[in-house]
Amino acid sequence: MVINTNLSAINAWRALETNNTNTQKALQKLSSGYRINSAADDAAGLAISEKMKAQIAGLNMAQRNAQDGISLIQTAEGALNETHSILQRMRELAIQAANDSNTLDDRKAIQKEVDQLKAEIDRISETTEYNTQKLLNGSLGAVGTSSDSAKVEVDSVTGLKIGDYLVTINTAATKASAAAGNNDLSSPTDVSAWDVTINGTKIDFTGMTSATIDDVVNKINSYKDITGVEASNSSNYVKLDQMNYGSDAKIVVGGTDAAKVAGAVTAGVDAVVTIKDPENISQQITGLGQAIDYRGAEFIAKGAANYSATISVTSSGASLQIGANKDQSMLVDINEISTKTLGNATYGYIKDINLQTQDGANKAINVLDEAIKQVSQERSKLGAYQNRLEHTINNLGTSAENLTAAESRIRDVDMAKEMMEFTKDNILNQAATAMLEEIAA
Numbered sequence: 001m002v003i004n005t006n007l008s009a010i011n012a013w014r015a016l017e018t019n020n021t022n023t024q025k026a027l028q029k030l031s032s033g034y035r036i037n038s039a040a041d042d043a044a045g046l047a048i049s050e051k052m053k054a055q056i057a058g059l060n061m062a063q064r065n066a067q068d069g070i071s072l073i074q075t076a077e078g079a080l081n082e083t084h085s086i087l088q089r090m091r092e093l094a095i096q097a098a099n100d101s102n103t104l105d106d107r108k109a110i111q112k113e114v115d116q117l118k119a120e121i122d123r124i125s126e127t128t129e130y131n132t133q134k135l136l137n138g139s140l141g142a143v144g145t146s147s148d149s150a151k152v153e154v155d156s157v158t159g160l161k162i163g164d165y166l167v168t169i170n171t172a173a174t175k176a177s178a179a180a181g182n183n184d185l186s187s188p189t190d191v192s193a194w195d196v197t198i199n200g201t202k203i204d205f206t207g208m209t210s211a212t213i214d215d216v217v218n219k220i221n222s223y224k225d226i227t228g229v230e231a232s233n234s235s236n237y238v239k240l241d242q243m244n245y246g247s248d249a250k251i252v253v254g255g256t257d258a259a260k261v262a263g264a265v266t267a268g269v270d271a272v273v274t275i276k277d278p279e280n281i282s283q284q285i286t287g288l289g290q291a292i293d294y295r296g297a298e299f300i301a302k303g304a305a306n307y308s309a310t311i312s313v314t315s316s317g318a319s320l321q322i323g324a325n326k327d328q329s330m331l332v333d334i335n336e337i338s339t340k341t342l343g344n345a346t347y348g349y350i351k352d353i354n355l356q357t358q359d360g361a362n363k364a365i366n367v368l369d370e371a372i373k374q375v376s377q378e379r380s381k382l383g384a385y386q387n388r389l390e391h392t393i394n395n396l397g398t399s400a401e402n403l404t405a406a407e408s409r410i411r412d413v414d415m416a417k418e419m420m421e422f423t424k425d426n427i428l429n430q431a432a433t434a435m436l437e438e439i440a441a
Contacts, residue, residue, distance in 0.1 A: 035411060045410050052407040058324025059400040066389045066396065069320040069332065073389070076135040076334050077382045079128040083337055084375050086117050090353070091368040097361035107356045114355055118339045121350065125338040133318075138336030143315040144297075151303030157313050158333050158381070159296030163278030165311040172305045173245040173271035173290040178253065179263030180237035185213035195255040198240070199227040202255070213238070220261065231261070238262070246270045246289030271301040322392050330392070332385050335378055342371035 039046050096102070097110045125136045133140070144157030152167050183189070188210040196203045201223055208215060213236050220231035224243060229251055232239050238261040242249045246268050253262040271287040275294055285292055292299040299311065317333025335341070343349035347366040355361040 042410075049407055049411045052403055052410070055324050056400055056403050056407065059396050059403065062322050062324055062328070063393050063396045063400070065320055066322050066393045069322070069330075070386055070389050070393075072130045072133075072135070072318070073332065073382050073386050075130045076128065077379055077386075079124050079136060080337060080375055080379050080382070083121055083124055084372065084379070086121055087342075087350075087368055087372050087375060090114055090117050090350075091365065091372070094353070094355055094361050094364040094368055097355035098358055098365065100358055104356065107361070111355050114353060118350060118353070121342070122338050125336065135334055136337045138338075138341075140317050140332070140334045141315060141336055142313070142317045142331070142333035144311050144313040146299075147310040147312070148303075151301075151307050152309035152311070153300040153302060154311055155291075155298040155300055157297045157311065157316070159331055160294075160311075160313045160316060161278065161331070162313050162316050165278070165294075165313065166276040166308060167292075167299060167301070167311055168274045168276075168308045169271060169301050169303050169305055170274055170284070171269060171272035172303065173287065173301060174269040175245050176242040176249055176251045176265060176268040178240040178251050178265045180234040180239045181259060181261040181263060183238070183260035184236055185211070185216060185238070186236040188212055191216060194257040194260065196257050196261055197254040198223065198229050198261075199250065199252050200254075201227050216261070242268055244268075244289060246287070249289065273299075273301050320389075322389070322396070330385075330388070334382070337375060337378060342374055343367045344370055 035041065035045075093110050093114055097107050102110070126134070128134065128136045142157045142160065144154050144160065146152050146154045152169070189212075190209045191205045191211045192208050194203070194205045196205070198220065203220055203223060205211070205216075205219060208219065211219075213233050216238055217231040217233055220229075220238070220240075224230050228243050228249060229240050230243050232241065240251055240253070240262045242251055247270050249268050251262070251265050253265070268289070271290050271292060272284065273287065273292055274282055274284045275292075276282045283294070285294055287293070287301060290300050290302060292301050303309070316331050318331070320330045320332055322328060322330050339351035340349055343352075347370055348363065350367060350371050353360075353364045353367060355364055
């Protein structure tokens with residue numbers, strides 16, 4: 001029999017302390033709503049949960065970034081809508097001025113309105129802003145140049161980060177061609193009854209009862225804008241060539257007299273290039289003819305096989321952070337839309353439009369058609385950006401929701417289960433207290 005050490009009391013006291021600790025933990029969890037209130041509750045779970053919380057906060061902020069990006073794009077697109085309206089009015093005035101029913105004074109009055117409209121296009125270009133950032137003056141444009149534009153021409157560097165891109169032509173694009181026909185046209189020939197179709201279009205040789213080789217070539221070429229095929233004189237035999245590069249640009253000759261204008265056809269070949277980006281990551285791309293689409297950018301591969309050129313991107317536009325982690329961004333570029341950029345070197349630019357003569361007014365129609373097309377392309381690009389961002393927002397919302405659910409399963413307490421544990425520990429506390437009181441008595 002032991003007198004000095006009361007083992008029963010010690011055992012009851014230990015059980016009481018354990019139950020009391022468990023009760024306090026359960027009470028803390030029930031009060032806070034969290035299963036993990038300190039690292040001691042679940043060290044690994046806490047680390048995982050904190051990483052998830054960082055991702056969730058990042059995803060939610062990325063949604064806001066994407067929404068701000070849409071607002072920026074809508075601001076620019078709204079301004080371009082007005083630019084479109086101005087260009088349509090200018091085209092209407094150009095058509096009016098092209099009519100010789102107008103006197104010089106009439107045309108001068110028309111030119112006054114055109115000058116004001118040109119000034120407004122430039123004002124829109126210079127003053128359209130979002131959060132003090134100018135949108136249409138070219139400061140958000142993507143700029144890239146080729147080390148040899150005669151071999152690799154830059155059409156657009158949309159979507160590319162700043163840096164140097166090495167473009168190597170593996171396979172040069174070619175045009176489809178047909179061997180010369182089997183009919184010798186060294187002397188005038190009656191071709192009026194020839195039955196020939198080129199790419200589905202019937203060539204009408206009616207009335208050509210004494211045609212030379214040049215007559216036949218010219219007749220076929222009068223349809224080239226429809227057929228895409230050009231004829232030439234090959235030692236008094238007709239030879240056909242596609243006007244466009246690539247495998248999709250075909251030559252299909254039909255009719256009972258097809259052999260008189262074309263022999264065997266050699267199909268065109270699409271360009272194949274390898275592009276190495278600034279991070280030395282290489283990608284081989286097969287183009288459409290000479291046109292190369294690379295990450296949204298567009299190049300024209302004109303050189304021969306094994307030729308290389310460097311595309312230097314010096315400006316990539318605005319970067320929208322649309323992800324929760326590093327480098328999860330999207331590039332948005334907006335070209336300068338002003339009177340000095342609308343138009344082209346072939347037809348001229350809006351800034352130079354002069355409707356005070358019939359010839360000037362007539363030429364202005366082509367310039368304005370090109371300008372309207374450019375603004376349409378820019379608005380189309382902005383619309384594509386906006387549609388992408390809307391999908392981005394939906395995806396970010398779904399990701400944040402699912403990640404929140406996963407974090408909740410780790411961090412949040414199951415109230416029903418914890419209440420059961422609290423009730424059990426509370427009863428045990430009462431039982432242990434009662435036993436100590438019994439022992440003491």
